[in-house]
Amino acid sequence: MATRTTSSPRTLVAIVVGITVMVALMLLAFAAPALNSGPKDLPLAVSGPEQATSKVTAALDKQAPGTFDVTTYATEQEGAEAITDREAIGGITVGAKGVTVQTATGAGTAYTQVLKGVGAGLEESGQKVTYVELAPTTTDDPQAVGVSTLGLPLVFGGMATAALLLLVYRGSTLMRFVGATAIALLAGFVATAILQLGFGALDGDYWLTSLSISAGILAISATVLGLGALVGAPGIGIGAVTMLFVANPLSGLANGPQWLPGVWGEVGQLLPVGAAGSLVRSVAFFDGGGAISHLVVLAVWIVLGVALAGLGVARQGRGTHVATAEREEALASA
Template identity: 40%
Template sequence: MPSRVRSPLLLAVLVAAVVPAVLALLVPLFAAPAANLAPRDLPIAVAGPAPVADQLAGRLAAARPGAFEITTLPDAAAADRALRDREVYAAFVAGPDGVALHTAPAASPTVALLLTDVAGQLAAERPVTVVEVVPADPDDVRGAGFAAGFLPLALGGLLAGALLVLLVRTRPARLAGLAVLGVIAGPVGAAILHGWLGVIDGNWLAEAAATGLFVLAASATVAGLGALLGRPGLALGALLVFLVGNPLSAVGAAPELLPQPWGEVGQWLPVGAGATLLRSVAFFGGAGAGAPLAVLAGYALVGFALVAVAGGGPAESGAATVEPDGVAAPVR
């Protein structure tokens, strides 16, 4: 009797001690990136005649040391091309009437707003003309809808991958489930984000393909690790896809606004790569899609491979067969 009392008590004390420790890790992980948003080598352009552009670039570098990675371009047309190609987030264009700011809020409304403030400080008393070269969707000018609508896709992929490992016993069925998920999730996600919520407004087929690949990459990662390592693998997959991948994704900001190297690390994880890919196809005609496309395809392929070659995982290891004498025995 005393041991029965002590075991639940010990378990309760252990839970009470572990949960605060986990929270001590998770709260800074989620809050620190958002609390320390600032430009760090943020790609921008300065356009105009060489002497004027060089002077303006020098003023920007002196005003915010280390904040900007500055490219000098000859004129406004070149600056706008760089914006549409996702090479820079904004361009300070020097002209006879002063400095104009050309922005791409579709890449990051947060960055566009931040640089508008910087332009105002540079111009002092003179008004700054702001030209939105690649605007955000008119129904989501702050980008909040995009971020809020995108993250449930990550949760859905995570949940699907875990359920395939926990409930489905055979490898072929798990692989078929992943494939069907990728095919269905893309059109459904694009229909919601594009047609219903109206937070993206590009080519619908490209948006569906990007969304489907992202959900597939997330689910295949979780399923592959779960098939390889069992329930610890599912926990590791959840860590990569959401608990770490979400706060480092910069879905609502930009990777260059996060403390480094975490902003760069986030782009190598499924959520960060997925958000960048979807922005590229939804607003920039696919410009800048190469790197995130490769990252997501890599996660999807590795996940499929792990499911195909790894052990059965929780569903098979927990199954039972009936021996000739009628005694149930676990499947080995």
């Protein structure tokens, strides 16, 4: 007996076009930020006497127009604090003994390379230049490759956690979030053990770094759990698209958010992957400097996920109540 197919040519066309559009959007999501990234409006701390900082700022504008967004400070210490608080990618200090270029490789190796290029130019002009590293990476991973590899583990860990818990615990929102928290904690400690203890890629407090990664995984899984509880399977799809095709390419994990074009770096820091990556950098290389804002972002996403799940439970409760009332009414009329 021949098998009857219900698929029409129109369905096939829709599938072909749909997949092609998804591939194109995926390419755009990852390629556009990467191809348009570079040194533009990088926040730079310039410190020293006002006359000296004015000359440095003017020289930078002339030699590298548009590369730096300069903020001036009265002393070298103030400039250094701005760097370690993650307000600047590095700094230049002008003093009686010459120029000091302050780098923070932990923020992203690309910034250090740019600043060393500036320092080389100053040396060619006859200036005595000293280099000071304020946030070094590890000797085993001087390029901080370990941090840049966190994107997919964060997204997959959060997405897989949410999908499995939505499937297994169909009627228990509490168990879903308890499971998500437990998985995030364990995964964070394991991931940090691999990167820090195994490869020597991180150099901070092991427990705080682990909790930073855990917070990133939980923020993603909580959001997807909430979306899944509210709208079902489409919610998982919305979460996957948001985290994989938006949050991941805009995260700035490789070189930091300031390397991304326009406002995209700022947008990426408001999403879980970018916030988690920057939080890990703050804890691992800056002794927690600038960590609070990233913690707040992750906490907001976790709370949002819980709130969405609560709305989903309330919605189901109303649906059950209506269905029960309709059955009782039907029985009474019979």
